[in-house]
Amino acid sequence: MFKPYNIEEGRFLVKLARAAVEEYLRSGKIIQAPSDTPPKLLKDMYGVFTTIEIFTGRDRRGELRGCIGFPQAVYNTVNGVIRSAIAAAVEDPRFEPMSIEELNKVTFEVSVLSPLELLEPGNPRIYPEKIVVGRHGIVIQKGYYSGLLLPQVPVEYCWDSMTFLNEGCMKAFLPPDCWLDEDTSVLIYEAQIFKEVEPNGEVVERDLMEELRRCRNADKSKG
Incomplete structure (x- = not known):
């Protein structure tokens, strides 16, 4: 299981993502790594994504407000989070750029990605x-x-692996069964995910397997 960081380091990254967006929305400036950055976050090189959601309640999945990142390491972890957070806030083509007034209505989530692995x-x-x-x-x-689809996406929708592949193809603007084509490459990775439970609130590490279990149990009870 890919878990390079402890909860304190994860909390630092999520708070950093929020701070980077706040400063950028106020001044247009990209912040530098703070002086109290854990050394590991300056040394490590991982892909990272920042997801911003409109907060709808502690026990409810929020509405997506922006999600952008780097599938492979381009920056060290801390600078990757700074840049992906800003991009998620103002560069996601699906949404208008965020305003400063929205900051207290959204939650931040940071996903740290393992290296990509090509399926045979x-x-x-x-x-x-x-x-x-x-x-x-x-x-x-x-x-x-x-x-690209992050690991939390199929969990939130309770998909099976085949649906996950179909949706990945459609995310690439391809037919849903494109993964069966010989000239299609399918790569997998893992992610460690930290998120705010409410705007400016506690930061937790997501347990996707537990979330999936609850999702599937809820589906069974409906049936």
Whole structure:
């Protein structure tokens, strides 16, 4: 299981994401790594994503407000979080740029990604068996097209691995069964995820396997 950071380091990253967005919205400036940055966060190189959601309650999934990041390491962890947070706030093409007034109405989530791993090509029908919902995220690549889904996405929608692959293809603007094509690459990775439980609130580490268990139990009770 990919867990490079403890909760204190995760809390630092989430608070840093919020601070970076607040400063950028106020002044247009990109902050530097604070003087109290844990040394590990300056040394490590991981892909990172920042997700911003409109807060709808502690026990409810928020409405997406922005999500952008780097699938592979471009910066050290701390600078990757700063830049991905700002990009999620003002550069996500699906949304208008955030305003400073929105900051107290949204929560921040930081996902730290493990290195991407290419699933063995040649036998795509085994891919659903290789992908563990609640553990893996996916990247679908075909020609100039590419789509990434974070590990929390299939958990939040209670998908199985085949639905996850289909949705990954559609995220790449490809047919849902594109993962069966020989010229499609499917990559997997893991993520450690820290998030605010409410705006400016406590930071926790998400347990996706537990969330998936609750989701599936809820589906069974409905049936």
